[in-house]
Amino acid sequence: LFSGCGHRLDNTEKHNSIYYWKTIFDISPSEMEFLNKHDIERLYVRMFDVAVEQNPLSENKEVVPIATTKFVSEVPSNLEIVPVTYITIDALRAMEGEEYDFATLIVERLLAMSSYNNCGEIKEVQIDCDWTSTTKDSYNKLCHCIRYSLNSKGIALSITIRLHQLQETAPPADRGVLMLYNTGALKNPDTTNSILNINDVEPYIKSQKYTLPLDYAYPTFGWGVKFVNGKFASIVSEESRPTSEEERIRHERPTSIEIIDVKRLVESKLGKPERGNIIYHLDDSQLKNYTDDEIVKILSY
Secondary structure, three states, X not given: OOHHHHHHHOOOOOOEEXXXXXXXXXXXXXXXXXHXXXXXXXXXXXXXXXXXXXXXXXXXXXEEEEOOOEEOOOOOOOOEEEEEEEEOHHHHHHOOOOHHHHHHHHHHHHHHHHHHOOOOOOOEEEEEEOOOOOOHHHHHHHHHHHHHHHHOOOOEEEEEEOHHHHHXXXXXXXXXXXXXXXXXXXXXXOOOOOOOXXXXXXXXXXXXXXXOOEEEEEEOOXXXXXXXXXXXXXXXXXXXXXXXXXXXXXXXXXXXXXXXXXXXXXXXXXXXXXXXXXXXXXXXXXXXOOOHHHHXXXXXX
């Protein structure tokens, strides 16, 4: 079945890559300059989320696409686009027993959006989900169905891998991206940096190969974490300041040194990335906090 399109499934060309994780696709001139300056040729674009929402007519809860990305600017023709969908854990649970039907709907919507918005030839589709040991069976079925559908079209399936998922058997996919961000306990007031801390990463990284070929995604963003009376309240902008004595804001941003230290650790244990490193994400207001030399060191492989 797949022999006629194997050249696309075996797409192992190394590229600098970056995520685009906004609900409006509108690349600014400075962001375009960043892409060109750092030879970034692969863009992972979040297309929509899959979540559980209440139907206003029937009042039943349904699995539906939400937060669909609106394309304002044209997709640069020199970029390979990888369409991505994020599936919430509640949606995954609600899909149980109907994985094939939802797999079909997800693939159709991702490819239709890619075609409608002139994203070029799609060689890979990515599924992002924080599945757990209790939901892995349903997730494996969903991935199996999505992969079968994509592979029959000559398209590969990649999946995101969180640190805790490294200890589980790999789901059926063609490759994975190890997410080396949001590694700490965000809501714990004693956490120093929930975005990236090598002490949070190290316990999960063993000296063994994961059964899927892996690329690595590193964070180039920051935020504030607000606590009220010692309890987590919300994520806020980095510029936010406390407005009362009850409030505390923990400001987080990994330095390039911290990122490179994690990168060295991961590569020493799991090997070099299969197809290159990935930055999260394309936003000039965040990327301006890192020098060009620092970005080069993060992306290098």
